[in-house]
Amino acid sequence: MDALTPLELxxxxxxxxxxxxxxxxxxxDADTVVVRHPAGKHSVAVGLTKPISVTIDGHVGxxxxxxxQAADVVxxxxxxxxxxxxxxxxxxxxxxxxxQSAGATAHGGLLVxxxxxxxxxxxxxxxxxxxxxxxxxxxSAFMAQAGTLVVRGDAGDALGDSIxxxxxxxxxxVASLGADCVAKEMGPEHHExxxxxxxxxxxxxxxHEYTRxxxxxxxxxxxxxxxxxY
Amino acid sequence: xxxxxxxHLRTPDLYPRLGELLTGMxxxxxxxxxxxxxxxxxxxxxxxxxxxxxVSILDTPLGAAELAVAIGAVLGEPVEVIDADPTFVVNAPxxxxxxxxxxxxxxPEALVIGFGEDLAVLKGVGHPRDLAxxxxxxxxxxxxxxxxxxxxxxxxxxxxxxxxxxxGPDQCMVHNGSFHNYATIRRDLVARGMHFDSENDTxxxxxFVAQCLQDGxxxxxxxxxxxxxxxxxxxxxxSNKDSFAVVRDAIACKPAVIAETGDWVAMAxxxxxxxxxxxxxxxxxxxxxxxxxxxxxR
Numbered sequence: 001m002d003a004l005t006p007l008e009l010x011x012x013x014x015x016x017x018x019x020x021x022x023x024x025x026x027x028x029d030a031d032t033v034v035v036r037h038p039a040g041k042h043s044v045a046v047g048l049t050k051p052i053s054v055t056i057d058g059h060v061g062x063x064x065x066x067x068x069q070a071a072d073v074v075x076x077x078x079x080x081x082x083x084x085x086x087x088x089x090x091x092x093x094x095x096x097x098x099x100q101s102a103g104a105t106a107h108g109g110l111l112v113x114x115x116x117x118x119x120x121x122x123x124x125x126x127x128x129x130x131x132x133x134x135x136x137x138x139x140s141a142f143m144a145q146a147g148t149l150v151v152r153g154d155a156g157d158a159l160g161d162s163i164x165x166x167x168x169x170x171x172x173x174v175a176s177l178g179a180d181c182v183a184k185e186m187g188p189e190h191h192e193x194x195x196x197x198x199x200x201x202x203x204x205x206x207x208h209e210y211t212r213x214x215x216x217x218x219x220x221x222x223x224x225x226x227x228x229x230y
Numbered sequence: 231x232x233x234x235x236x237x238h239l240r241t242p243d244l245y246p247r248l249g250e251l252l253t254g255m256x257x258x259x260x261x262x263x264x265x266x267x268x269x270x271x272x273x274x275x276x277x278x279x280x281x282x283x284x285v286s287i288l289d290t291p292l293g294a295a296e297l298a299v300a301i302g303a304v305l306g307e308p309v310e311v312i313d314a315d316p317t318f319v320v321n322a323p324x325x326x327x328x329x330x331x332x333x334x335x336x337x338p339e340a341l342v343i344g345f346g347e348d349l350a351v352l353k354g355v356g357h358p359r360d361l362a363x364x365x366x367x368x369x370x371x372x373x374x375x376x377x378x379x380x381x382x383x384x385x386x387x388x389x390x391x392x393x394x395x396x397x398g399p400d401q402c403m404v405h406n407g408s409f410h411n412y413a414t415i416r417r418d419l420v421a422r423g424m425h426f427d428s429e430n431d432t433x434x435x436x437x438f439v440a441q442c443l444q445d446g447x448x449x450x451x452x453x454x455x456x457x458x459x460x461x462x463x464x465x466x467x468x469s470n471k472d473s474f475a476v477v478r479d480a481i482a483c484k485p486a487v488i489a490e491t492g493d494w495v496a497m498a499x500x501x502x503x504x505x506x507x508x509x510x511x512x513x514x515x516x517x518x519x520x521x522x523x524x525x526x527x528r
Contacts, residue, residue, distance in 0.1 A: 040502030059501050059515075078515060080501060081485060099485065099517060118517050119482055137482075138520065 005030060012037035016044065023048055038064075040080065045073055051090070065092040068109060084111045087128055100137065103130045106147070112201045119156065122149045125166055131201035141168055142178065150197050152205065160213055164220075168213040169194050171205065179229050180219040184212045232393075232406040233259025233379040233499045236467045237507075238474040238526055241493040242373075244508070245273070249370025253362045254506040255498060256377040260358040262406075262499055263381035266392040267361045268353025270344060270402040270469060273372030277312060277350035282321040283329040286351040286396075288389045290340040294318060297337065305332040315364040316354040316389070317343065326399055341390055341427060346400030348372075348471055353392040373528070376469050378404040384412075390428035397433070398440030400471035405432040406499055407463035407484045415459060435460060439468060450523045453477045457521050465518075467497055475525035482520035489513040495526050 007030035009019045019035060022028065023045055035056045038044050042061035045054050048071035056064065059077035069088040078096035087106040094102075097115030104120065106128030113121075113130070119137035122130050127146045135153030142158070144166030154172035161178020167190070168181075177183075186194075191207045198205050219226055235255035239245060252269060260267070271277060278284040292300065294313040297320065302309040305322060309332075312319040322329050330345050344351025352365040358379045362368070378393035385391045396402040409415075409431040416426060416434045424437055435456060442452035449468065453475060456466075465484040468475045476497050478486055487501045491509045498504050501515070518524050 039505045040500060042502075059505075061500060061502055078501065097516075099487075100483070119520070 006032040006034060008034050008036065010036045011039065011041055011044070016041055019044070020046060023052075023054065028052070038077070042080070045071075048073070048090070059096070068092055078115070079113075083113075084109070084128075087111065097134065102132075103128050106130075108147075110197075110200060116153070122147070122166070125149065129197055129200075131197055131203070133201070133203070135172065138175070139178070141166055141181075144168070148193065148197060150194060150201070150210075152203065160215070162219060163213075163215045165215065167193070169197075169210045170213065171210045174211075174213070177213065180216050181213055182216040184214050186210070186212050231262045231381040233262030233503070234377070234393075234404045234406050234465065234467050234497070235259055235499070235503050236374075236376040236404070236469065236474060236476075236497045238374045238469075238495045239372075239493070240495070244493060245373055246371050248372045248375050249274075249367050251507060252370070252375040252377055253368045255496070255503045256362055256367070256379065257359050258503040258506075259377075259379045259499055263379040264357050265382045265387045266353065266355045266380045266389075267358035267378060268343075268351065268380075268392045268394050268404075269362075269365065269367060269375060269377040270349055270351045270394045270396060270404075271367075271370045271372050272348045272374040272400070272469070272471070274350055274370045277314070277319045277321070277370070278346075278348050278372075279321060282323050283326040283347060284319060284321045284345065284350050285326075285329050285333050285342060286344040286349075287318050287320060287333060287337065287340040288316060288343050288354065290318065290337050292337060300336040301329075301332050304336045305329065314350075314352050314366060316356075317352040317365065319350050319352070343392075344394070344396035344402065346396075346471065349396065349400045349402065351394055351396045351402065353378075353389075353394065355387055355389060355392065374469060374474060376402060376404050376467055384408050384431040385429040388428070391430045393432060395430075395433050395436035397436045398443055401436075401440055401443065401469070403432065403436040403439060403466060403468045405435060406465045406486075407479070409435055409460050409462035409464065411461045431462070435464070435466065443470070449473050449475045449525050453523045454521075465499070472528045473525055474527075475523060476518050477523045478518055478520050480520045482518075486518050487515060488518055488524065489515045 038058045046066040051070045055074045061080040065073040066085045079098045084092035085104040087109040091110040093112045098117045100118040101120045103111045111130045114133040116134035121136040121140040131150040138156035141160045145164040151170045155174045157175045158178035160181030294311040298311040309322045394402040412431040412434040465486040
């Protein structure tokens with residue numbers, strides 16, 4: 001299939017609603033879209049449902065590419081709160097750093113953050129894969145249920161508090177682990193999974209430098225003896 | 231919510247543009263709060279002429295000319311009163327304390343919202359864009375300014391509930407968030423003889439920091455003391471005659487972005503408030519870490 005003409009949208013001359021409506025249009029006649037001048041606006045390119053490539057050329061505000069399904073979104077800048085929140089599939093690639101709650105509650109897809117992610121990265125993640133090039137802030141992967149969080153730098157306090165079955169791989173130091181989160185052995189399947197995710201994000205690290213963290217599964221069911229751990 | 235913005239200029243080339251840049255930043259944050267708004271401007275030659283003390287007041291039934299006569303009569307010196315509706319900015323070629331006490335005795339019912347040698351505070355109930363126009367903010371000059379757009383939570387929408395809170399000479403605080411144990415702290419401070427103008431939580435924080443500074447602590451130590459004493463959610467921007475400081479609580483759920491170039495340091499609740507600053511394309515942009523004090527001095 002021949003590539004369709006790349007479409008250029010400009011948030012300095014169009015409203016956010018016009019830009020998002022164009023991206024949502026059932027008859028969208030482009031498979032590659034560039035959005036210029038986002039200027040930190042919120043909710044840019046949210047709710048996409050088609051396998052298109054969208055490049056947002058600049059810094060974005062809150063919830064950029066939220067609820068993404070099937071689209072591949074690249075943000076040429078930093079992202080505000082909740083980038084790729086509740087993503088279902090596709091990918092979101094942040095060239096800069098991300099604010100808090102990156103990839104929150106996301107069910108699937110790949111979120112790559114080349115810089116740092118702030119607090120609560122991957123909070124309540126439900127299946128997404130997240131690769132952070134730098135470090136992550138406190139309370140990341142809080143109540144993380146499924147999916148994988150890879151951190152090439154350090155993690156802040158209370159990593160993986162009340163975690164369920166998500167896998168966390170951290171190369172650097174962890175300021176502290178949250179309740180019920182523990183370091184675990186790296187088996188061959190973990191090295192393989194980590195190497196594949198690093199590769200998908202454009203990295204070639206030695207997976208032996210990483211430590212895996214996950215749930216010790218002691219808080220799954222309420223037991224009165226654990227009351228103080230919640 | 232609430233929105234906060236601040237701009238600390240390093241190059242005098244930009245001083246004439248302070249008001250224009252601050253207006254853009256403040257108005258971009260108006261959808262984080264439009265119950266009230268306010269700014270503090272350091273070094274505007276009209277509001278705070280060199281060699282003069284400046285006192286900013288709100289909530290007075292008198293007009294500018296009547297205020298000038300009433301305050302001038304007490305002071306025995308010529309007094310200039312600028313109508314920056316709804317605020318009045320009073321200045322006179324005397325010491326700050328002399329002007330403050332003259333204002334207090336001439337118009338005891340007025341709310342003093344700021345005082346110092348270089349600081350003018352303008353605030354009021356209303357929409358940020360409308361207030362910025364009424365203040366004439368766009369034409370302001372100076373080396374430093376902060377602003378606040380309020381979505382009221384802890385106290386009523388009244389003139390006394392507006393930010394900034396300027397409770398010490400040339401000092402000012404703006405706050406996004408809510409303090410939770412402020413009533414307890416206020417009770418202690420009242421017992422030590424401190425007076426409060428409002429029921430607002432931020433006023434307690436501002437008076438606490440002013441007390442720390444008066445006790446001889448530097449701004450960094452004062453803000454660490456605030457973190458140790460206050461419980462709640464906060465991103466704070468605290469400015470002084472010669473400094474500009476940012477701190478967030480340990481949970482850090484209230485947003486903050488700092489951008490820095492060789493020409494200026496700026497802080498805002500959201501990045502979009504910073505996009506109009508000259509050189510933002512190449513600025514170093516970062517989010518302040520929880521409970522870490524970031525301070526810049528002139």
